[in-house]
Amino acid sequence: MSEKLTEKPVVSFLNELASSAPAPGGGSVAALAGALGAALISMVNNLTIGKEKYASVQTDIKALLEKSESLRKKLADRLEEDVVVYTKLSQTMKMPRDTEEQKNARAKAMDRDLKAAADVPLHVAEACVAVMELCRPVAEKGNINAVSDVGVGILMAEAGLRSAALNVLINLGWIKDARYVSETRNKLDALLQGKPALRDEIYELVASKL
């Protein structure tokens, strides 16, 4: 088993991303963007905890920190998962298809692996939306000196969401199971709904406090 992607130095991650190697790719970047957003929200919470000026919001901020840290962990895990499912899919693509039996076995395995490859970015998209939903209370209650970091947080989480959406869509295009495709597309549409507006709202809220 090769080293985990998140255990590699940032510069190696960037080098491997830029190379023609099959993974990491856009799916991993989507998860990383979400994790960066969650980490920034955690940072603002950590810069608020224990500060006298913010005494009245300590309970809220601690609850928000618990959520942002849980999402950060989830998104970092998804980054690894994305590589696993993508590698599996690449192997299945190479299955023989000389006989009818082989063709059927390959088609079945492909559909299973494509669904797994679509599920990971779908979960990334869900987690990115959850990060976005933490931004307003943190921008309103958190340490004002770090409010620009909430702005960067929502930008990263929204970019993660839309990047994940592209990675769901690219897999859906190849999946034969029409019911799965339509259900997944509906879930994705619901996640994307209203998010550009939320991004703009939080960005404006942050900019107004700079």
Add this chain to the structure above:
Amino acid sequence: MSEKLTEKPVVSFLNELASSAPAPGGGSVAALAGALGAALISMVNNLTIGKEKYASVQTDIKALLEKSESLRKKLADRLEEDVVVYTKLSQTMKMPRDTEEQKNARAKAMDRDLKAAADVPLHVAEACVAVMELCRPVAEKGNINAVSDVGVGILMAEAGLRSAALNVLINLGWIKDARYVSETRNKLDALLQGKPALRDEIYELVASKL
């Protein structure tokens, strides 16, 4: 001198980001987002080079790869620079201000260091715009199988641009030199101009090819 930020494992970078330590923060994330975008554009170029199907665009793609790699290197360097100028600024903030002389010396040093702290994200913003400008030709000419990665690339570059903008603005608010402030704000406005539309255009172009 501490270890370079980009030499740390991704997971350590995320841990340090989430902590209340002064750096890294949103400024480093802006540069990293741009570098991730540039790396994805490089990846698509690398997946196009040497492929028979794309024989007619090899010269163009090689030129685009040279640009994306140069921007990736520049943005990774800015990530380190951001920490350096921010650390310097934190130290200057602690300069004594008991006498008039000390107050003047501190104010002068603050203005110098705040300008350096604004210049780094301004250069990050410029590089992110340059990454965004590579996306259309790569989406049109590059390997169609990796077109979703161009989509993720533009999302990351645009998030990097706007994140950098917030980090310029937060510093401008404290700078006394009115001419510098107005010139920098003009440069920033010019960089931001039309970029949400460009992001949407490339995203739609990519989605139409999935």
